[in-house]
Every structure is written in structure tokens, then in C-alpha cells.
Amino acid sequence: MTLKKEVRVHPIRDGTVIDHIKAGQAMNVLRILGITGSSSAVISVAMNVSSQDIGSKDVVKIENRELMEKEVDKIALISPNATINIIREFGVAGKHRVELPEMVESMVRCANPNCISNTNEPVSSKFEVKKGPIRLRCIYCEHVITENIVEQLL
Amino acid sequence: MNIDRRHIVSMKDFTRDEIDVVLERAIKLEPLARGGRSDILAGNILALLFYEPSTRTRMSFETAMLRLGGSVLNLGSKEASSVVKGETLADTIRVISTYSDAIVLRHPSEGSARMAAEYASVPIINGGDGAGHHPTQTLLDLYTIKKESHLEQLDIAIVGDLKYGRTVHSLAYALSLYGANITLVSPQQLKIPDQIKEDLKAMGARVSETENLDEVLDSVDVLYMTRIQKERFPDPTEYSKVVGAYKITEAHLDNLREDMIIMHPLPRVYEIDASVDDSAHARYFEQSFYGVPIRMALLTMVLGVEV
The missing domain is CATH 3.30.70.140 (Aspartate carbamoyltransferase regulatory subunit, N-terminal domain)
Incomplete structure (x- = not known):
């Protein structure tokens, strides 16, 4: 059959x-x-x-x-x-x-409105990527994004 | 281990051994901070870029530099500089790097010092980046504890604004390197962010929380008070609700352990009544002074000068 x-x-x-x-x-x-x-x-x-x-x-x-x-x-x-x-x-x-990169650059906006990467400075956002439940840590202000990553995508 | 000629951005860049090196060097330099003269930094220029108000940080860096024979360049007010013309911090840092041997930066945006370090050709010392880090404050706090109490087997209560207070997060992190027992005392709405608490616990720190200041007064070695900062509150009504909730007055003094010390990064507003200033417990003015030997130590290190 x-x-x-x-x-x-x-x-x-x-x-x-x-x-x-x-x-x-x-x-x-x-x-x-x-x-x-x-x-x-x-x-x-x-x-x-x-x-x-x-x-x-x-x-x-x-x-x-x-x-x-x-x-x-x-x-x-x-x-x-x-x-x-x-x-x-x-x-x-x-x-x-797909493979999680260790670092993402110019891909995600920092969720901290007071982060230097959200100003007019000539600097692009950079995050360290931690696996498990995905955690993105801003290398500038150290703010961690764990939820609603999609909302922060550039 | 090499602290010479590197940026000082966050306490997280320091190991415990490196902190100990800074504290030991500050002990050596303290006699000079108390009014001595030296020329070990002669020929060096320190640029001070303060985009936000400061008394202690700015002036103690100036004092440290001048007492060691160095010179100071001051950005002055934002209005008197190209900042008002819209120049980016990155450009300002590149330019000032060519005028000076090291830069102290205070800026309202979190992460500004980390970014400045990417653009600078001389060492950057973070003098406070928004609600982020203030490593030189933490180092002078550790120095005060070492000198006036003890860093080993320390029981400390950190009181007040633990949510917005930038000094508190760095201090708790550094104390966890020494295995301190940390009690966090704050009203519900000013509790330390969960993320930071988790980080501290992951490092092996012993951390507990309470809303009741009286609970800890007779058991700790150090009572570290902090100001509830109005400018960090988006909502003024939230500020008025919590201000004054945690205040030390003369009435508390009888219940304190004899050798317990009271610290405060200053400026204070309501947290410590003036009647406490002359008590044997008060150490906040010494703490302010200790900013000078600590900043002397850091300046000699980033400028690569042996002591």
C-alpha cells in the first residue's frame, strides 16, 4: 500500500x-x-x-x-x-x-532609547548573540534584548 | 595583567587582581593627594569632556592631574564648544585625541564611552555614561571600604535608587568579585533590574533584597546610601512618591554597630540628615576625597607612568 x-x-x-x-x-x-x-x-x-x-x-x-x-x-x-x-x-x-552569528551588526536596533547607537553618531548597532533562549547584548550600553527581537530588526 | 595605556570604560573590564593593583597604587599616592607635590605626570595633558554637570568627578580629576604635575584641558560648557554646532561625539573625540594624552568623558548617552574608545587614539576614562557605568566612582568606593572597613567578608547594604543609580550596578558587580554579602534595600519601584540581579548571582554573589531599611542597620559593616535622582524619573509624580522613603537621621545612630560606616557617592539631597555628619559612622566626605588618590592611580596607569 x-x-x-x-x-x-x-x-x-x-x-x-x-x-x-x-x-x-x-x-x-x-x-x-x-x-x-x-x-x-x-x-x-x-x-x-x-x-x-x-x-x-x-x-x-x-x-x-x-x-x-x-x-x-x-x-x-x-x-x-x-x-x-x-x-x-x-x-x-x-x-x-540557519546559523546564529556570534555578533550582529547593523541588524538590530538597541531597545534602550538612550543608547549611543540610537543617536546621530556615526556608529552602527552591535550585539553579542547568546544562545539558549536568544539574548542580544548591546556592546555599547549592555542592554539585553530577549523578547520581541523582531520589533527591533532594522 | 596590563592596565597601562588602556581605556577605562566599565568595571566589567577589570579582574579582581587588576582592581587590587589600582587600590595599592592609590595607597602609595595618597600622601600626594593630601597636599603633596610631584612632577611624575609633567608634560602630560588630560582633556576633560563633560557634557553633563559634575563637581566631584571633574574637580578630583583636575586635582589629581595638577598635584602630579600634569596639565588639564577643559571642554568648558557645551555652549562654548562645537557641540552646539552639532558636531558628533565621535568627531570631537578624534580631534581632542590629537590635543591630549588622555580623555575623561562624561556624556548623557549609555555606551558613549565605549564608542569613544573606538574613535580615540588616546586612553578614554569613562566619567559616567548616562545610566550606564561610572568605574572611577566604583574604584573610589572600593578604596573607601578597604581603608575605612574591610573588603574581605564584607556585609554591605546598598540603599535607595537601585534601578536608575549607575554607581550601584558597578559597585555590586565589583563587590561580588570579593565575595561580599550584599543586601539591596529599595522601594518596590526602584528595585535593581532583574537582569543585573541575575548577572550578579551568576557570578556567585550573595544577594538579598528588602524594602525595610531598619532590618539591616544593626547587621552590616557598610551602609551605602544613594540619592534618588529626580532626572532619572520620566514621571515626576513617581519621584515625589518615593523621595525621602529612605533617610538616615540622628535617631538611627543609637542602633548602629559601633564600627559600621555610612557612605554616599554625593551629592545627597534628603537621604542623610546633616546631624549625622559629625558622627563616628559618617565617611562620605572622606569617600569624596579618596576620589583623588584613585584618579591619580588611574591616570598614572593609563599614561604608562611608573610609581
Whole structure:
């Protein structure tokens, strides 16, 4: 007996499939990628899909686009278990897990309004990234961001 | 271990051994701070960049430099400088680096000293960055405790504004390096931020909290009072609710242990009644003076001068 696998979203020819996104974070992934719905890009989003590995997950498929390293790092900050599949000619040309960088620069705004990195000084924000529950520590004012990281993304 | 010619931004940059080196050097220099003369810093220029008001920090750095034979350049008021024209701190630091051998910076933004260190070609000494760090204050506090009480097996109560008070966080951190037993005494709305408390505990500090000042008066070696700072309160009604909640008066003196000392980073407003000033417990004016030998020690270190 063969089980017919249910196909929720059709395969794409070229582009990127972001899989194992933490359930509920798909819209934030779109936000990171600057996808607002005003462009003609073909995007498929699946939310709360059951997953053997992580219970439930979100999936985002983007046609004809491969992600930049900075975009992948940002996704890692809100969904550290996500995987990036690069699709070429309907085949998986590359697959890797996102990786949390040890330091992020010009990626997150410090949540302390009185931090020097939030002034007109010629300095970009820099944070040390601590794993476990993700903690971002500003290297200037030492303020720690643990929640709503997505709200602070630049 | 090498403190020579490096920036002094945060107490977190110091190991316990390095703190001990600073304190020992301050002991050597204290006779000069008490009115002696030396020329060990002759030919060196210290620039003072104070973007916020200061009496003790600015003047004790000046005194320290002058008593050791060095010279001082002062930014003066913001209005008299290019700051008013909108010059960035980064540019000011680059420029002043070429005029001086070291820079003391006080600035209202947290992290300003760390950023300045990135742009400076001479050592930066943080003289207070907003609600962030004030390492030279912490070092003079430790020096006061060492001289007037003891740093080993210390029982200390830190009282007042533990939420906004910048000196308190650095002091608690440094004391945890000495294994102190720290009691934090504050009203509910001015409790130390959880993040800082967690950091202290992770370092192995023994930290407890209470709202009741009377509970600790007869058990601690050091009572460290702090000002409840009006300028740190976004809401003036919140300020008026808590001000004066923790005040030491003559009436408390009978209940204190004989050898207990009272410290305060000053300026005080309501926290310590003037009637306490002449008691055997008061050490806050000595504490202010100890800023001079400590800053002498730090200046000789960042300027690479042997003592």
C-alpha cells in the first residue's frame, strides 16, 4: 500500500524554501525579506504545518529569489531552527540550517532609547548573540534584548 | 595583567587582581593627594569632556592631574564648544585625541564611552555614561571600604535608587568579585533590574533584597546610601512618591554597630540628615576625597607612568 503524500503547496522551479520556521513566525520572515505584497513575486506561505521534528512549523516558498547572508542571519534571530533550501530546476541545489552569528551588526536596533547607537553618531548597532533562549547584548550600553527581537530588526 | 595605556570604560573590564593593583597604587599616592607635590605626570595633558554637570568627578580629576604635575584641558560648557554646532561625539573625540594624552568623558548617552574608545587614539576614562557605568566612582568606593572597613567578608547594604543609580550596578558587580554579602534595600519601584540581579548571582554573589531599611542597620559593616535622582524619573509624580522613603537621621545612630560606616557617592539631597555628619559612622566626605588618590592611580596607569 502506498500513502499519497499530501501536497499543500506546489513545488517551485527556482527560488528558496525556508522550512522549519518556528510556528507563527512566517509573517515575520516575510517582513525580514521585505515582502509586503506590493511586488509581483510569487510567494507561498504555509502556517502551523505539523512537523515530526518540531511539532508544528511554518514554511515560506519564494520563487526566483535566493537569500542574502544578512537576511538569513536575521531569520536565525527569530527562528534559530529554520532551514534554507535553495531550489534550482525543481531540485534542491543546497540545503543548510540557519546559523546564529556570534555578533550582529547593523541588524538590530538597541531597545534602550538612550543608547549611543540610537543617536546621530556615526556608529552602527552591535550585539553579542547568546544562545539558549536568544539574548542580544548591546556592546555599547549592555542592554539585553530577549523578547520581541523582531520589533527591533532594522 | 596590563592596565597601562588602556581605556577605562566599565568595571566589567577589570579582574579582581587588576582592581587590587589600582587600590595599592592609590595607597602609595595618597600622601600626594593630601597636599603633596610631584612632577611624575609633567608634560602630560588630560582633556576633560563633560557634557553633563559634575563637581566631584571633574574637580578630583583636575586635582589629581595638577598635584602630579600634569596639565588639564577643559571642554568648558557645551555652549562654548562645537557641540552646539552639532558636531558628533565621535568627531570631537578624534580631534581632542590629537590635543591630549588622555580623555575623561562624561556624556548623557549609555555606551558613549565605549564608542569613544573606538574613535580615540588616546586612553578614554569613562566619567559616567548616562545610566550606564561610572568605574572611577566604583574604584573610589572600593578604596573607601578597604581603608575605612574591610573588603574581605564584607556585609554591605546598598540603599535607595537601585534601578536608575549607575554607581550601584558597578559597585555590586565589583563587590561580588570579593565575595561580599550584599543586601539591596529599595522601594518596590526602584528595585535593581532583574537582569543585573541575575548577572550578579551568576557570578556567585550573595544577594538579598528588602524594602525595610531598619532590618539591616544593626547587621552590616557598610551602609551605602544613594540619592534618588529626580532626572532619572520620566514621571515626576513617581519621584515625589518615593523621595525621602529612605533617610538616615540622628535617631538611627543609637542602633548602629559601633564600627559600621555610612557612605554616599554625593551629592545627597534628603537621604542623610546633616546631624549625622559629625558622627563616628559618617565617611562620605572622606569617600569624596579618596576620589583623588584613585584618579591619580588611574591616570598614572593609563599614561604608562611608573610609581
